Amino acid sequence: MPTRKGEATKARIVEAAADLLISGNDVNLDDVIGLTGTSKGQIFHYFPHGKDELRRAAAERHLSRVAEADAPAEPLTSWPAWERWIDRIVELHSQQTIHDACEIAALAGRALDNDTFTRNLVARMYERWIDNLCEQLSAMQSAGLVRSDAPVPALASAFVAALQGGAIMDRATGSHQHLTNALHQALALLHAYEGSFDT
Template sequence: MDKRERLIESTRELLWERGYVGTSPKAIQERSGAGQGSMYHHFQGKSELALAALARSADDLRARAEAEFSAPGSVVERVTVYLRRERDVLKGCPVGRLAQDPDVMADADLRKPVEEFFGWLTGRLAELLGEGRTAGELDAELDPLATATALVAVLQGGYILARAAGSPEVFAKAVDGALGLLATKET
């Protein structure tokens, strides 16, 4: 991995662990093993590096989710795989945690990958749920967009509740509750 990549990956980790304010250039340099000269050779400053790291995190999450959404199986099976996949629940979502960071939300450039990721995720889930409704797998009265928004909120809220309780079991219960709402319609 070259220095630029080490800088981005180190920043991704630090943003996830500490947030934007807690991620200092010095911490990035120490974690990446890159000096100040290398950092400023590749990036104009912390904000530009954080943007690259945040965009990479969002892209990785999107790619993983899309692989699960595009896999074989019913809509409910695919959504279930996505919701129940292994996650580092007590660390929270690497993108969602930054939505709670006032410095990220105050900067339009840094906020953009967060907004785009959650917009994509909600839209993609709504698309899947619409397919399930059309195929008769889900209740005809189900509102795909409202339900997709609720599923994203359950995930993000589940992270927060699990962190507050210090237990991933809380997250698992939130996911189980959300999946119960998608129970296949009776024929």
């Protein structure tokens, strides 16, 4: 049975490998050893299949960090809640410099990965984001805040695409405007389906 110290060591190894991935680097065992102060023997103890197994664990951790960073702090069941969620994402993103690793922008690179396992992980991440936003929008429909004819899956997809695409463009240009513009335009599209009353 793994000890608490062993679990902490394994977690440290995975975090370092995830940092390498979002920085645009592949998982190199020597780099992980240097970052964590562990040995190759320790890495193979926790990841007996070596680099590929660690790389997949790092990809899973990367996706969980994205989910943690961009999860709404409150249910998105009112217009002010959507505004606050967008403001929070933009604020977190604006705190990053051009030299910082960007979790969201790095996700696109993983979607193009040659490893089918990693691509499938990213696909499930996108699907989870869209499903979550669909639930929030359906709740707004039930409350009469969004019209019943609103294309909920398409609207949810538009928000995820705005988040991903805006983050990549900001990262490439060193701007903080593309993500802001994309998310606010997605919200404007949602407002086009606003219900007949607000609460």
